[in-house]
Amino acid sequence: MPQLGADMAAGTLTEWLKHPGDTVRRGDIVAVVETEKGAIEVEVYDDGVIDRLMVEPGTRVPVGTVLATLRGDGEAPEAPKESPEAAPPKPVVPPPRRTMPRPTAEGERARISPAAARLAAEKGVDIHRLAGTGPHGAIRIADIEAAIAAPTPVAAEAESPAAAMRRAIAAAMGRSKREIPHYYLSTTIDMGRALAWLAAANEKRPVTERMLYGVLLIKAVAKALADFPELNGFWQDGRFQPAEAVHIGWAISLRGGGLVAPALHDAGRQDFDSLMASLRDLVKRARAFRLRSSEIGGPTITVTSLGEQGVESVFGVIYPPQVALVGFGRIVERPWVVDGKVAPRPLIQASLAADHRASDGHRGGLFLATLDRLLQEPDSL
């Protein structure tokens, strides 16, 4: 079970798309798991043949649990063992068809043994959310102990996808603001040249191949980061760990609320056509809740463009363990001084929210200046 986000502790395997004996290649989608970010397609990281599936659909397992085993193309399948070690990993939470918590009607007294009631009060366990396993559904000490041991309340699984996503955002953003000493910078960038270049390029393209200015922003950020490795990577284990490639997490707002920021892999190295195709595909799948594990876990920095409908500037909250977020507001036409003369120009506010443990404002400022310079030369992006 891959960790798809800093605060993910467990996920539910919903479907196997490959079966024992199937040949798989690196990057193939083998399973679908349900997480707080919706259904995520899990990719395989090696070539081989599926040997055994270790987790049944419908089972919730902790991050790090082996979902399936692979063998090399030539290897013989592992002989099935009868020993207890060969038993599938024990799920953290029993499969779905367990006793659902039975909320006690108001005024009704919960059946509970006095010792269990004392323990519940002591540990702060809400007995009204528990289903007892004693006679007539009475709550016993063992039930309270099980409730204490369970990492998440059982009720969490019954919540709506929107509520689950809200909770995931709350956890990640809460952690960000608790742990990350943010600093914020912003600058105004003249988008005149970039937009003229884009309009000329799109004029020659059929509608299905036209680009949005977002791809110019993404490419410019990715290229600028080449000179600022301290903004691209993760703060982990008390130190900054630079990432080897630039995978831009593009913030996508979802209809009905919430957002995800899946990765555009190697954004700086993709040409405009493939970047635009990737972006269209990513937005479509994000809104259909069909993202892949490498996209969810992959970003090394986040870019958000909140412009579209309104605001002129955005100062982001860094998505841990990343160390920076680049924000873009709406493009607005404003008076601007060009060559000593006031002229109307399309301007955009670019901002940087960065982790002060990993970088300093001086370098952050140089990064925004580099971004500005790159957007003045769209031809060489």
Added chain:
Amino acid sequence: MTDEDLKQAVKDAISGIAPEAGFDALDPDDGLREQLDLDSMDFLNVVIALHEALGVDIPEVDYPRLFTMNGAVAYLKARLAA
């Protein structure tokens, strides 16, 4: 195609991208993108859907003419007649 047909074509194109979009309270002379919360990617996909459904070519410079329902119907009618 009648104006009603074209209006339906626009609605169909939008519904394909934003299935939850409601048209009952839509002001036909006010911005579609603002009223239905469509971003630039959604709008591009609407233009592509209209292109595929009606076979009209819609250059980027003409996008602003599609920003309202009435504008879109008038524009598409003119393009189809051309």
